[in-house]
Amino acid sequence: MNLTFAELALQYKKTLLEDVLPFWQNHSLDEQEGGYFTCLNTQGQVYDTDKFIWLQNRQVWTFSMLYNQLSPDSDWLEVARLGANFLADKGRDSEGNWYFALNRAGEPLVQPYNIFSDCFAAMAFSQFALASQQDQAKAIALQAYNNVLRRQQDPKGPYNKCYPGTRPLKSLAVPMILANLTLEMAPLLDAAQLDQVLDQTVQEVMTDFLDAERGLLYEAVGPDGAHVDCFEGRLINPGHGIEAMWFLMDIGHRRGDTALIQQAVDGILKTLDWSWDPQYGGLFYFLDAEGHPPQQLEWDQKLWWVHLETLVALVMGYRLTGREECWRWYCKVHDYSWSHFADPGQEWFGYLNRAGQVHLQLKGGKWKGCFHVPRALFLCWQQFKQLSADQMLSS
Known part of the structure; x- marks a missing residue:
């Protein structure tokens, strides 16, 4: 090189x-249901419509971060908003834990079996809060972050398959x-x-x-x-x-x-x-x-x-x-x-x-x-x- x-x-x-x-x-961009399609082939065609919380939040973070650090491009903010609104409405259970996967419409598919969905939610909504100046986004970010701190010693909680105490x-x-x-x-x-x-x-x-x-x-x-x-x-x-x-x-x-x-x-x-x-x-x-x-x-x-x-x-x-x-x-x-x-x-x-x-x-x-x-x-x-x-x- x-x-x-x-x-x-x-x-x-x-x-x-x-x-x-x-x-x-x-x-x-899923303009109909909100959020994003991530299962895309080499031509960008959608081959599966399930929505994985890690990837939904990561895309919110990406476009929010670029808006904040590179250029206040209104198109980038709207891409972030499309995911943030979907996730704020559909992404968590009644106790505030973030699911792993949803179907296209946002119905839960996979339980919140570890804290990494919460990690990426905190990342996403902290950047989106800066970009959008929404108090709700800041509150969501802090709630997810505190969830991570609270559960860091037992990240899988009730979903841990390991027998306790053996290894x-x-x-x-x-x-x-x-x-x-x-x-x-x-x-x-x-x-x-x-x-x-x-x-x-x-x-x-x-x-x-x-x-x-x-x-x-x-x-x-x-x-x-x-x-x-x-x-x-x-x-x-x-x-x-x-x-x-x-x-x-x-x-x-x-x-x-x-x-x-x-x-x-x-x-x-x-x-x-x-x-x-x-x-x-x-x-x-x-x-x-x-x-x-x-x-x-x-x-x-x-x-x-x-x-x-x-x-x-x-x-x-x-x-x-x-x-x-x-x-x-x-x-x-x-x-x-x-x-x-x-x-x-x-x-x-x-x-x-x-x-x-x-x-x-x-x-x-x-x-x-x-x-x-x-x-x-x-x-x-x-x-x-x-x-x-x-x-x-x-x-």
């Missing part, structure tokens, strides 16, 4: 504004998403609560889930942070680990904590060294920490979000630290991602087989919506824009 920082900024900008956002604006495990997903969510909620929280939750999440991720000796983040550990020798306890999810590290870099940057930033970069580089496929390129989806066969049969697939979160982490790490290892890895992951996942003029593909061939002919589904691609494109654009400006000042 021989592009300048300015050329890279333009590449990310054009792909976001001319390819990816128009795809979702043209194909995903208690806690998941990296909870503190990592709470770190990012709390930064998202910052305008709505008082300073003391903000600092308390951030301190807690940084401590838990970097002490319990990061193996200091190996430099890898484990997906699940015992309640005291100890490794547990079982499928779940040996699981490494490279994408989650790398994404968690850029969340913590973001916290470190906002707090001026250079030690935390360097520690997070170390974790990213260790994870990349360990999880890059030496035969075909790209990052494995799941790995076993001891080299045993992973439980997940899709372990060797290459997924869009893993690579996009890695691009964000590497360009952020390079801008904040100047470490050449970040730039070398960025170029490697950039070349793989843009030559395999990107689809010129369209939304990106999501799922490749190990050899890098498109595995599923879809642009959206039950798990892939309007979130990872636009967020990563926006964040990388902003990082390269800053790097270009810094380069011009120093020349």
Whole structure:
């Protein structure tokens, strides 16, 4: 790759504004029932009308965030409003817990079986509150956030399948998403609560889930942070680990904590060294920490979000630290991602087989919506824009 920082900024900008956002604006809006279609084929045609709360809220967040941070485009606000109104009316049970899935009309299909629907609701409505200036949106965001805090030690509640007490495990997903969510909620929280939750999440991720000796983040550990020798306890999810590290870099940057930033970069580089496929390129989806066969049969697939979160982490790490290892890895992951996942003029593909061939002919589904691609494109654009400006000042 021989592009300048300015050329890279333009590449990310054009792909976001001319390819990816128009795809979702043209194909995903359900003007009849409200909310969004996310199950879209390569031509943008709807192949399933069920509505998954994670993805509904993520699309509200995306268009609200761009309205707030990029441009007060009234069309973007109306896209966000279409989802926010649908979700405010249909998305929760009588106790305020967010469902996992609804049918097209908004009738519940899947119970609120964990707190991640609540996490994305808090993210979505905090940004929508800023964009719309609606008090109701702010109240919904705070209610969902408090739900997450209340249930973080027992995220599945009555829907937990595990037999109590036999093999208690806690998941990296909870503190990592709470770190990012709390930064998202910052305008709505008082300073003391903000600092308390951030301190807690940084401590838990970097002490319990990061193996200091190996430099890898484990997906699940015992309640005291100890490794547990079982499928779940040996699981490494490279994408989650790398994404968690850029969340913590973001916290470190906002707090001026250079030690935390360097520690997070170390974790990213260790994870990349360990999880890059030496035969075909790209990052494995799941790995076993001891080299045993992973439980997940899709372990060797290459997924869009893993690579996009890695691009964000590497360009952020390079801008904040100047470490050449970040730039070398960025170029490697950039070349793989843009030559395999990107689809010129369209939304990106999501799922490749190990050899890098498109595995599923879809642009959206039950798990892939309007979130990872636009967020990563926006964040990388902003990082390269800053790097270009810094380069011009120093020349």
